[in-house]
Amino acid sequence: MQKTAGIHHITAMVNDAQRNIDFYSGVLGLRLVKKTINFDRPEVYHLYFGNETGQPGTVITFFPWAKQLKGRIGLGQVGVTSYIIPTGSINFWENRLRKFGIEYTSSNRFGERYLKFTDPDGLQLELTERDEGPINTWNFGGVQAEYAIKGFGGAVLFSARPHKTTDVLENILGMEYIGQEDEFLRFKSEGHLGNTIDIQLNPSVRGLMGAGTVHHIAWRAKDEEDQLRWRSLLQDKGYYPTEIRDRNYFKAVYFHEEGGILFEIATDPPGFSVDEPVAALGKKLMLPSWLESKREEFEETLPPVEVRVLEGDK
Secondary structure: OOOOOOOEEEEEEEEOOOHHHHHHHOOOEEEEEEEEEEEEEEEEHHHEEEEEOOOOOOOOOOOOEEOOEEEEEEOOOEEEEEEEOOOOHHHHHHHHHOOOOOOOEEEEEEOOOEEEEEEEOEEEEEEEEOOOOOOOOOOOOOOOOOOOOOOOEEEEEOOOHHHHHHHHHHHOOOOEEEEEEEEEEEEEOOOOOOEEEEEEOOOOEEOOOEEOOOEEEEEEEEOHHHHHHHHHHHOOOOOOOOOOOOOEEEEEEEEOOOOEEEEEEEOOOOOHHHHHOOOOOOEOOOOOHHHHHHHHHHHHHHHOOOOOHHHHHO
């Protein structure tokens, strides 16, 4: 059967674009690999952060819109986004979070230690050490490559119907069930990044979409042919996938699984260097060809933002 390598990207909603950049680039050291717009709502930025090249499995994306209401993390959502850091770097990250006044807690799950904290909009994040996954060669501010976040470790899903979500993970996406520990079920995919998915079983409040919540989680398809096979399988299984949508840096198909979480299947190619060289990623506002004629309008109405080294790292 077909098997996804793991998470392609995770997309969330926040209020302030500059604050978002300051946290994910300034504090966490991720690279802003693409500054574009929400193709469905072009008055809103779409910001992508990842490793040096924006490799699938490293990229978190945001729709920052000041006017949107605060959301609530709960059932029917991705509850926690997990990142992996190099083995031996957890003390560095504890010190870094303290330096920037970010409160964190420490917990253990399936033999791994996690540092748990939230971003300025309330998104729940965690860091854990793993040997697997390529080193992130990007250096920024106070985060050197030897400590840099490699990419996603995985995610914790808050499903309203865990057994239905389990069925999608195993029988559509081809993940392996690892086991249960306390209130968590664990599943694993074959890739080295974004390969560990936990479903939390304990009851939770119903999630409300808005700032500080994850909009969707995307799974990797090798190419467009692979994606078409998944779309056909979803239709055969009684799901209702969308048509294939061109997101410029990948092709996307969306569907709601029965636990209420919006899933996407996204192609690995063409990637983020399709419209600008790797050395220049994230520096300029990039627009799809069909919106290029409105560049002046967008540049006047979108708030000015910049990637900057924070005061604590100067």
